[in-house]
Amino acid sequence: MPDAVPDTPGIALCNSADLVDSGLAVPFDVIYCGQTCYAFAIRYAGKVYAYLNRCSHVPMEMDYQPNRFFDLTGHWLICATHGAMYSPQTGQCRSGPCRGKLVSIAVTEVDGVVHWHTSPHLQPVSF
Template identity: 55%
Template sequence: MSAGALPPQPLCSSQALAEGGPAVVFEVRYQGQQQQAFAVRVAGQPRAYLNRCTHVAMEMDYPRGQFLDDSGQWLICAHHGAAYDAATGACAGGPCQGPLTSIELSEQGGQVYWHPQGALQPVEF
């Protein structure tokens, strides 16, 4: 970790991210603005992304925390149907205009952490 870099931030327990289950939604600062992000478990691995469709910059979930299709392979924007690969965030179909912004996660001791870096920082209270 470089000087001034923030340590990994606790996100949730490992059990809270069930394979194919609802996402854990959390707040971050991205490029100086407070935004929503989400974490899901895909093929046993925790993955996280900003909750912003690349087609139209709006939150993708409706109802809250529901991103995955029934197969658990695709993240679907509830508004216009853009589809993203859940494991990579890559645009897979529909009107998306590139990949989702990914957030680095790690898992240790039954806890999932997200890693601040660059323009992606914790919300200050």
Template identity: 80%
Template sequence: MADTFEPQVIPLCNSQDLVNSGEAVPFDVVYCGQTCLAFAIRYDAQVYAYLNRCSHVPMEMDYQPNRFFDLTGHWLICATHGATYSPRTGACQGGPCRGGLVKIEVSERDGVVHWHTAPQLHPVNF
């Protein structure tokens, strides 16, 4: 019998923990069988989440813990390579990229931000 994927909605943080173009909230996920860091941000009043992996070379992007926005507060930037990404879509906007960031579905309800599992994306203690 084949395993069936059951999506989960997992609480991540309080809504107030995410400020427009401010610090990210980090969390761990298992992506394609590997434990990885991920992050959630707020941009233009919406919440977004991505794996913390530059598409150029899969290394963590933050230049200081939980800091991903450039000085303008409008782009996510890889501290190592200078690649810039759209906070709304994760699409590469400039610099050395090979595609975009891996997006993680999130939702916000009753003052809490949640992330959603996917077939290739699970909680660490899955």
């Protein structure tokens, strides 16, 4: 069954070509539950996924270098601080110290552009 398309307006994030399988993430800022947070989008197995940049073990940024979240195999997202490993498709913790899963952000990819979608708890940062 295909993923449901979110009914919230999409916010352009990047060109599709900016995301390479198991490569660098595209970072962006969001308001999550009233707090400004970092988020990131990645491509894995041809599909785009996005999450808050916050480990489920302790809410710390996960990238070990700017915009680098994949382990050396390119199959797991890894928290540089705690070593927790997450599935890129679901954000579910697979090993290491963690509690559950990463906070996912709905994304769509249309006509060569990746968009992220708001929710009641997730809003764009206004400047």
